[in-house]
Structure formats: C-alpha cells, structure tokens
Amino acid sequence: MIPAAFAYARPTTIDEALQAVASGGEDVKIMAGGQSLIPVMRLRLAAPETVVDLTKVAELRGVRDDGDAIVIGAMTTHSDVISDPLIAQHAPLIAEATETVADRQVRHRGTFGGALAHADPAGDLPAVALALDAEFVIAGLGGRRTVPAAEFFVDYLTTALAEGELLVEIRIPKLPGTWGMHYEKFNRVAQAWSIVAVAALVRTEGGRIAEARIGLTNMGPTPLRASGVEAALVDVEATAESVAAAAEHAAEGTSPSSDLNGQADYREHLAKVLTRRAVTVAAGL
Amino acid sequence: MTLVEEPVAAQAPEAEIGKARLRKEDARLITGKTTWTDNMVLPGMLHLAVVRSPVAHAKITNVDLTAAQQAPGVIAVYSGRDFADEQGSIPCAWPVTPDMVNPGHPSVAVEEVNHVGEAVAVIVARSKTAAQDAVELVDIDYDPLPVVLDMEKAVGQDAHLCHDHIDSNESFNFVFDAGEAGTGGNTEQAFADAEVVVSRRFVQQRVIPAFMEPRSVVVQPQGDNYTMWAATQIPHILRVMLAMITGVPEHKLRVIAPDVGGGFGGKLQVTPEEVICMLVARRLGKPVKWTETRSESLMSAHHGRDQIQYIDIASDREGNVKGLRCRILADMGAYLRLVSPGVPVLGAFMFVGIYKFPAYRFDCRGIFTNKVPTDAYRGAGRPEATFAIERIMDELAVELDMDPLELRRKNWIKAEEFPFTTAAGLEYDSGDYEQATQQALELLGYDELRAEQRRRRESNDPVQLGIGFSTFTEMCGLAPSRVLGSLAYGAGGWENASIRMLPTGKVEVVTGSTPHGQGHETAWSQLVADSLGVPFEDVEVLHGDTAISPRGLDTYGSRSLVVGGAAVMKAADKVVAKARRVAAHLLEASEEDLDFSGGSFSVRGTPGTGLSIQEIALATFAAHNFPDGMEPSIDAEATFDPVNFSFPHGTHLCAMEVDTETGMVKIRKYACVDDVGIVVNPLIVEGQVHGGLAQGIAQALYEEAVYDADGNLTTGTFVDYLVPSAADLPHFDTGNTVHAAPGNPIGAKGVGEAGCIASTPAVVNAALDAVRHLGVSDILMPLTPERVWRAIHQGGDGGDRATAGTNAYGGAQTETTAGVSTDASSLGGDR
Numbered sequence A: 001m002i003p004a005a006f007a008y009a010r011p012t013t014i015d016e017a018l019q020a021v022a023s024g025g026e027d028v029k030i031m032a033g034g035q036s037l038i039p040v041m042r043l044r045l046a047a048p049e050t051v052v053d054l055t056k057v058a059e060l061r062g063v064r065d066d067g068d069a070i071v072i073g074a075m076t077t078h079s080d081v082i083s084d085p086l087i088a089q090h091a092p093l094i095a096e097a098t099e100t101v102a103d104r105q106v107r108h109r110g111t112f113g114g115a116l117a118h119a120d121p122a123g124d125l126p127a128v129a130l131a132l133d134a135e136f137v138i139a140g141l142g143g144r145r146t147v148p149a150a151e152f153f154v155d156y157l158t159t160a161l162a163e164g165e166l167l168v169e170i171r172i173p174k175l176p177g178t179w180g181m182h183y184e185k186f187n188r189v190a191q192a193w194s195i196v197a198v199a200a201l202v203r204t205e206g207g208r209i210a211e212a213r214i215g216l217t218n219m220g221p222t223p224l225r226a227s228g229v230e231a232a233l234v235d236v237e238a239t240a241e242s243v244a245a246a247a248e249h250a251a252e253g254t255s256p257s258s259d260l261n262g263q264a265d266y267r268e269h270l271a272k273v274l275t276r277r278a279v280t281v282a283a284g285l
Numbered sequence B: 001m002t003l004v005e006e007p008v009a010a011q012a013p014e015a016e017i018g019k020a021r022l023r024k025e026d027a028r029l030i031t032g033k034t035t036w037t038d039n040m041v042l043p044g045m046l047h048l049a050v051v052r053s054p055v056a057h058a059k060i061t062n063v064d065l066t067a068a069q070q071a072p073g074v075i076a077v078y079s080g081r082d083f084a085d086e087q088g089s090i091p092c093a094w095p096v097t098p099d100m101v102n103p104g105h106p107s108v109a110v111e112e113v114n115h116v117g118e119a120v121a122v123i124v125a126r127s128k129t130a131a132q133d134a135v136e137l138v139d140i141d142y143d144p145l146p147v148v149l150d151m152e153k154a155v156g157q158d159a160h161l162c163h164d165h166i167d168s169n170e171s172f173n174f175v176f177d178a179g180e181a182g183t184g185g186n187t188e189q190a191f192a193d194a195e196v197v198v199s200r201r202f203v204q205q206r207v208i209p210a211f212m213e214p215r216s217v218v219v220q221p222q223g224d225n226y227t228m229w230a231a232t233q234i235p236h237i238l239r240v241m242l243a244m245i246t247g248v249p250e251h252k253l254r255v256i257a258p259d260v261g262g263g264f265g266g267k268l269q270v271t272p273e274e275v276i277c278m279l280v281a282r283r284l285g286k287p288v289k290w291t292e293t294r295s296e297s298l299m300s301a302h303h304g305r306d307q308i309q310y311i312d313i314a315s316d317r318e319g320n321v322k323g324l325r326c327r328i329l330a331d332m333g334a335y336l337r338l339v340s341p342g343v344p345v346l347g348a349f350m351f352v353g354i355y356k357f358p359a360y361r362f363d364c365r366g367i368f369t370n371k372v373p374t375d376a377y378r379g380a381g382r383p384e385a386t387f388a389i390e391r392i393m394d395e396l397a398v399e400l401d402m403d404p405l406e407l408r409r410k411n412w413i414k415a416e417e418f419p420f421t422t423a424a425g426l427e428y429d430s431g432d433y434e435q436a437t438q439q440a441l442e443l444l445g446y447d448e449l450r451a452e453q454r455r456r457r458e459s460n461d462p463v464q465l466g467i468g469f470s471t472f473t474e475m476c477g478l479a480p481s482r483v484l485g486s487l488a489y490g491a492g493g494w495e496n497a498s499i500r501m502l503p504t505g506k507v508e509v510v511t512g513s514t515p516h517g518q519g520h521e522t523a524w525s526q527l528v529a530d531s532l533g534v535p536f537e538d539v540e541v542l543h544g545d546t547a548i549s550p551r552g553l554d555t556y557g558s559r560s561l562v563v564g565g566a567a568v569m570k571a572a573d574k575v576v577a578k579a580r581r582v583a584a585h586l587l588e589a590s591e592e593d594l595d596f597s598g599g600s601f602s603v604r605g606t607p608g609t610g611l612s613i614q615e616i617a618l619a620t621f622a623a624h625n626f627p628d629g630m631e632p633s634i635d636a637e638a639t640f641d642p643v644n645f646s647f648p649h650g651t652h653l654c655a656m657e658v659d660t661e662t663g664m665v666k667i668r669k670y671a672c673v674d675d676v677g678i679v680v681n682p683l684i685v686e687g688q689v690h691g692g693l694a695q696g697i698a699q700a701l702y703e704e705a706v707y708d709a710d711g712n713l714t715t716g717t718f719v720d721y722l723v724p725s726a727a728d729l730p731h732f733d734t735g736n737t738v739h740a741a742p743g744n745p746i747g748a749k750g751v752g753e754a755g756c757i758a759s760t761p762a763v764v765n766a767a768l769d770a771v772r773h774l775g776v777s778d779i780l781m782p783l784t785p786e787r788v789w790r791a792i793h794q795g796g797d798g799g800d801r802a803t804a805g806t807n808a809y810g811g812a813q814t815e816t817t818a819g820v821s822t823d824a825s826s827l828g829g830d831r
Ligand SMILES: Cc1cc2nc3c(=O)[nH]c(=O)nc-3n(C[C@H](O)[C@H](O)[C@H](O)COP(=O)(O)OP(=O)(O)OC[C@H]3O[C@@H](n4cnc5c(N)ncnc54)[C@H](O)[C@@H]3O)c2cc1C
Pocket: A029, A030, A031, A032, A033, A034, A035, A036, A037, A038, A054, A074, A100, A101, A102, A103, A106, A109, A110, A111, A112, A113, A114, A115, A116, A117, A118, A120, A122, A123, A124, A125, A161, A165, A166, A167, A168, A191, A192, A193, A194
C-alpha cells in the first residue's frame, strides 16, 4: 500500500493552485481530502506525476450567504457541512446526506467539492447536488465559468472539469416556498457507499404536492433526476397512493450496474421503493 | 513479616477465578505501545515484496527479472525457479486418508500458477518502497489454462483439471459410518425404513479470516542460527515445520510470536511467505522483513469454510429422528496447507449435534479448485456441521408441521443422560440443554416476540418477523493426543506450562499456548493467583517464544484454557507440593500436618504459625536451610494431555426483521445462553462470545469471498468484503449455565469459538422463519438484501450474486491489486 513516487505541491491560493496544476507535468492530480484519491494511489490504480494538495487554500473553505444562494467552498469538509447553520437553514438535505457518508474520520478530511469532483456513481452527494439544481463554479487559468449540475456530471467518474481546471465552489439556490427534503440511502453496513439512494425535495401547498425534485444515486454512471416521478408529482393530492403511483416511474431512463451489491433489475426495484419512501418523508406524510 | 506473625489472611482471600478482571494486556494492545512484528527494525534489514499471479491457472512460459533487478534500491529478485531445489512444499500435517492426494505446494510457483495471488517472484530491496516499486517491473508470461472454480463441476464428467499431474480434482474421500464404527445402526437401512426423509443442499460460502493485524515476518540470521519473528498463532509448530522444510536444524531456529493482532485460525499456518523469508535470509545472510498489504492478505492468506453439503435426515412422523446422512464437498482451494483436509474431517464428528441419532454416515470429498487454499477458520469444521444440523432440524420441523423447539427437545440428550456417546462416537461430558434453552427464551422475550410475529403476519406488514434457533454443542479442548493419532493428525494435543518462583516471591508462568488476543496473561494470572495464593499482580505470563517457552502446541480449537490452563494448574500443584516440603522443614512439622490456604502454610492446630509461599521462594533462593536431599528449587513444569474433548453447548436465539420490500434483514434481538463450564474470567468469556457472535452473524449476513469467472477475487478490499462493525450488530443478551467439564482440573470447556459456531444457523433460521409463509425455504449466505428479495419475490434461494466488485476505489479487485490488470478489468476513470 505504498503509492508510486510523485511530486507534491501545496499552494495557498487558487491562483497558485492553478499554476501548480499547469506546471505539474503530464499527469497532475488535485487532492482535496484525499479520501478517494489516496486509496486509489496506494492501490496503484493511479500514479500521478504531481499531486497538488488544496488543504492550505483557505479561500476554498467555508459556507457563505450570497443573496439568492448559499455558496459552499469546494474544500469545506463533510464534518463542517454537517454542522453549518446556513446549510441547516437552506439545504438541510445536504447535511442529512453527508451524515450518511463514511465514518467520522473520513468525514473529518473528505470534502464536499472532492466528493462532487470525484463523481463516484455510488457517492451520495452528486445526486443531492443535482436535485438541488446546484451550480458549479470552475476556475481555470483563463478565468471562471459556472456549470449547472445537469451538465456537470458527464460520465462514470467524469465531470465537466477540464484538465487544469479547479472546482472552486458550489452555489445552492435558495428555495422559495415550503419544501420538505429527505435522503433515503440503502446500503448493507454503516459507513458504506449507497447501493441505491434517493434525494427527494417536495414543495407542498395546502395539503397538495406542488412540485418535486428527485435525484437518484447509483442508478447509472452519473447521478440522475427521476423526471418521470417529478412529472407525476406536479400538483397532486399528497396521499400515499399518489406518491406510490408516481414512484413507479423511478427506474425510467436509468441504467444501473450489476455488481456484488445488486443486479440491475434489483436496483431498479429499489429505486421505486426508496423513491416512495423518500417522497413520503419529504412530503410529511 | 516474620515467621511468628499472625497470617494476614485469617479469612480466605477473595477467589480470583470467577472475577471479571480487566485484561492485563489491554493497555499496551489498545494503545499500540507494544512490539508487533512489523515494528521490528534490525540493522541492515532488507525488505521483501512478493509479486503475485494475476491469473488463476496458467503455465509460466517465461520469467524476465532484468528490469526489476536493475531498479533502484533492489538487491535481488528471485523467481520460483531460483528456489526450486530448496523450497520443498508447504506442509500438510493432516493426511486424512491413507491415499489422500497432495499435489505439493511450492512457496513460489515454478512451472504453474494455480490461483490468483500465488507468489511468482520475490523482490528484495533496501526499502519497502523500492521493493514495491519493482513489483510491476517483473515480466512473466503466462499460458492460460482452463479455470476450475465450481466444485460440483469439478467432480463431474470431463471436468477440467486443477492439477494436470494428478488425474482428478479429488484429494481425498473421508468416510465415517456409525454402523461400521459400531457407534450406531445401519444408515441406509434407517433411511429405507424411515417414515419421513428430508433432503437439502446447503452452501457454506467461502469466507476470509480477516484478522486485524496483517501477516508479517522478520528473519535474522546470526552465524548458523536464525531467529524469526512472525505474526503467527503457532510459533512452536512453525519452528518444527520450518526446520523440516528448509533443513535448518530445529535447535538453530528460534521462532518468536510477539504480540499478535488476531488470527481466527488464519495464522494457524506455515505460510509461503514465512518460508520465503527464511530462504532469502539464508541466501543473503541479512535480516529481512515482509509485511503484507490488506489486499495481499485477502487474496493470498488462507480462506475458510467453503462446503457444499447434501444433508438427508430421517425420522418417524412423531419427530423421533432415525438417521442422518451427510455428503460433503469441501473446497481445498488450489493446494493443501497445514490442516486444510482436517477441517471438514473435524466436522465429521459434530454433524449429529446434540441429538440422539441412531444411525449416522458422513462422506466428505476434498476438492481442488483454482482458488486460494482453505484451512482453519474460527470453529474449523464445527460451524459447518452445526449449520447443517441446525438448519436441517428446522426443515424437518416444517415437514412434520412441528414446532422447531419441540422437535429439538424430543431428540436432544437429556441432562440425566450425560455422559452420552453419540452416533459419531464422541462422549459428551456434561450439560443441560433444557436449562440453557429456558434461560435463553426468557432473555429473548420469546412469547412476546412470537405474538408480534403473528400480528405482523395477520396484518401483512411489509416488515415480517422471525425467530431462529440454534441449540448447539461443539468439541473443544483440542485435543487428546491419542484421538489425534487415530485421525492421522501429525502432532499431539497436549500442552505444557512451567512456573518459576522468583526470589522476591513474584511468579513467572510460562505457557506453551501462544495467545493472539485471547487474554491468556490475565486468565493464567487468575489461575495461578488462586492456586498459589499470591496476588494477581505478582504473576507474569510468558509465551510465544520458542526460547522462553520451549514446549507448546499453541492456540487454536478453544484449547488454551482447557488444555494449556490445565497444564498451568498441574504445574502449580507441583510447586505447592515442593513448597510444602520446604515449609515442613522450616516450620519443623510434618508435611501431613500442614494446611495450605491463602498462599500460606500453617501447622494445623497451632495458631500463629504461618509461612507464605512467597517467603518460601526467598528461602529457596538462599537455600541456606533446606530439606536434606532436596534440590533447591520449587519451580515446576507440567504437561497436560486431555483424555477427552470438552463439550460446551448453548442455546442461541435470534429474532430477525425482514423488510419484504427491499430484502433488508435486521436483527431485532439476539439472546444466547452458553455453558462453557467453569468461568475463570466472565469479562473475557463475554468478550469471546461477542466476538464470536459478530463473526458468525457476519457469515450469515455479510461476508463472502467471491471469485469471478476468470478466478479473480472480486471481494479484493474491505469495500467489497464486508466485515460488520459494532454499528451493524445488535445488542447481545448473553447468559451462562455452568456444568463443569470433568476432563480438566479447571472444569472449563472452552469459549473461543462458541459464538461463531452457534450463531450462523440461528440467524439464517430466523430470516427463514420470517418469510417461510411467503414460500421461502432457503436463502444462500450471506443473506444480502438482493438475495432475500429475490427469494421472496422470485422463489429459489436468492441465487448467485453478480461477481463484479463495486466501483468504489475505482474498482479495486485482485486483477488490479495483484499488480497487473487484464483486458477484462473494469477499472474506473482514475486510472
Ligand atoms: C472508508 C470510506 C467510506 C466512504 N463512504 C462514502 C459514502 O458512504 N458515501 C460517499 O459519498 N462517499 C464515501 N466516501 C468517499 C468520501 O466521501 C470522499 O471524501 C469523497 O468522495 C472525496 O472527497 P475528498 O475530499 O477526499 O477528495 P479527494 O480524494 O482528494 O479527491 C477525489 C477526486 O476529486 C478530484 N478533486 C478533488 N477536489 C477537486 C477540486 N477542487 N477541483 C478539481 N478536482 C478535484 C481529485 O483530483 C480526485 O480525482 C468514503 C470514503 C472512505 C475512505
């Protein structure tokens, strides 16, 4: 469990970091909390020439209020996310999902941005970001750009981040109206990744479900929105029957993998059950 | 204290045996302030890395070591060819039948590889990093052969061969027939006459011992002497075996097991890496170290279980059992290691469980496959047997429409029937199955849970409840040497101890039973504190070094207290006998007139006389005033060879919730009452039960070593090989009944394996009880949510899992962690 030799840079600003990435040679890896990167390097599944460690870049850390959105620095750790008051107020779903991530030690080092940039289909936060319509602020030597969540997750472990680019922060739009949220995660042992999970946001209006947003974890190479379920939950009676009927659409358009934890058809089934459960809780039923 | 002072202990001191002493060894183990093998640093020490086969079955056609040899820091690189003349074979000490086929097990493969992870080359370098860096520079060409993975196919017509120099995939066929042995009737006749026969095929999946401390070896050559430190359970056996393999004379070889971080049978082995370290140290004359990574451990340390069991049970309609017939396929993996064939054979005597079968037949075939060898794993043969009997009793109860507990009660040995000789020929020593069961039912709150189960069924609740039983026994205290001899095992089963009385009255206890986490230091101190009447704190227990404890047979098979502790008691008796003679001399009394109590000798009827054994130790050291003709020592040594096994038993009850929508199972409540005989330290006993339960439950619910169609171990990291943590396990309600074991002076029966043996069938029976009314009669272990869901909604036993590893860590599995990836590799984008 010894990684191959690599050069190491520890910048203190975003600009320095971008420079370090640009000058790091052929194969540069950005390191956030290292909780996904280091194991892969120790198993020698990755052998980068240079590792650029972001832990000392203070401006990447923390959560701020930016009017119609809250902004989470990419290097904000999972444990800081869990205890953050702005997140608790505006996007408690993120904290709820983050609490299911790994164990205390991993959450102490692992970061929100690192988890999103890693884009593991079994990771819990991408589907949450997708359901919240998060926006990803990306910096490169040429300047900054903002990518909506729907375009950020491109493929298995692949995002819109181009070579040399850095994920800087994630903007979470504040939600107007009355929203209930729930993250329903299914795994075999505590501290494990999701076999399937469902992030549900439901806006209710006087006993009716006005709209819903459903994010699916591990139902394909990228996180997905269950648009069939969402369509079935526009302005409907908030009843167990309507939720159950809508949840039947959860597997539409998904392409889950078959692995030790479950074959594709089982995952499709799980998506429906978990969607029903997630929406039921989010709708306060 | 002077000789005339009134003894302090006018009232008897508090007994140590039975006290929940905190463990002496824990502070250093928990804080890590101790020497593990991997902490060893010796001047000039070189580091080894092992290059492992990425393919399951192939001829080695070419080996190119040049690039690796030229890598920075590399001292030498060896292939199997380099060791071919001196590496011999990893020994198999248990030829279970006279015609057992042993294909031979080179430490480093020479011509052929037979499992993924098999050693194919060794790098020796100045640093661990340099050694690791050179691994990927070794270039080996393989000519792939068909892979043998499935035992049922391996014994079928036209099967591919695992070893082409032997003519089948069968290593042995071991049969025990009660009719032939004279311990029961004719089994075929019993089945022919039976009113009811139930037949089932059970699968004991392959599991991995997964000890906490990875294996590690250091060898230091000094002149023609060698010292080996190893993370092993068996320094004594290892020494003998290494001497035989390498030709280093036994007296020139010292083996030390320093603190060892768990083993569960996984370190009851003579490993290829231990042999390799010896050979390299001998060749280079330099100290060497090898420590495995977790992925190496999972793919190359021996695995456990892995049986297919065809079980037939015969009974009359009233539920009186008439016969039991067990046909077993036991997966040996690619080679035979130390006791690979003996593991299922040990089980041969336990399939009848606690029941009075008039007829019994056991027929086991050991099969080769292209997987890592199997060998001892906590319980070794007995969990497999217990699973089969406790599962088939439930199946018979269903067939007879009888309460599973009533069926058991009808057939189990009654308290007044002990000692009882079973159809398997074992004489069970003591116990009361009814009493343990009653207590367990109360602990569980059985009636209330049964009522809840009915309510949930009636309301068609998506979460169903079930209750599972396991009324088990096991054979412990391995083992009477004569019995081992009759089974062709290569060693005896005695244990040795000695006691040294130091001048200041402190006591050194030397034990041949080598702990690796069990708490020998604490328990042995308690034994000696009571026997000699010295303070618990005054006793030091020494172990695990063939130079310090020269005679011993180490730790496995719940033998340490029962056999090793008994040797300590015998040695203590001898110390007291010698001290008595000295005391009589000093007190000017005759030996017969001396009372020994609370550590002091006093002359009966003469108050005020008193001489403590600790004072006698000083007097012995001085030897100024000693009995004529007595050598000045009260130290003693004893070797204890049991005449019989001991038979702990217990009733384990599991209440299980099954979410029928997802297949998720959750243990609602777990209660067990174990009879482990006299309890020396209740805290240690409870700890052993908890740990055993965790492992037994883990086999039922979580753990499985999965190979894909190419023979890659896809559960290659702890992400995919699921070991539960405390967070995944329920609270355990535990209790004890006490029936002293008659076979040893302590009265203890052994507890190291009980929880692991008993719990697995209780858990599976509970899950089945929850969903039996939905048409489910079996679910393969581990009971993954997917399997449970499939069994409920699609019928069958849940079926095989997809073999692909999950994508976490970019899909680490042996095809990648062995250092080479194949085209079929499903690696993540991080590569
Ligand atoms: C035992 C264990 C259990 C876990 N369980 C879970 C779980 O249940 N659920 C879950 O969701 N996750 C789980 N994880 C993963 C955990 O959440 C990781 O922390 C997370 O996925 C990666 O975050 P990190 O900050 O450690 O990123 P790193 O490992 O440092 O980086 C991950 C990847 O993202 C890239 N990267 C990181 N930051 C940036 C950036 N700012 N810009 C561009 N690229 C960047 C890196 O180059 C790398 O490729 C677990 C991890 C462990 C070790």
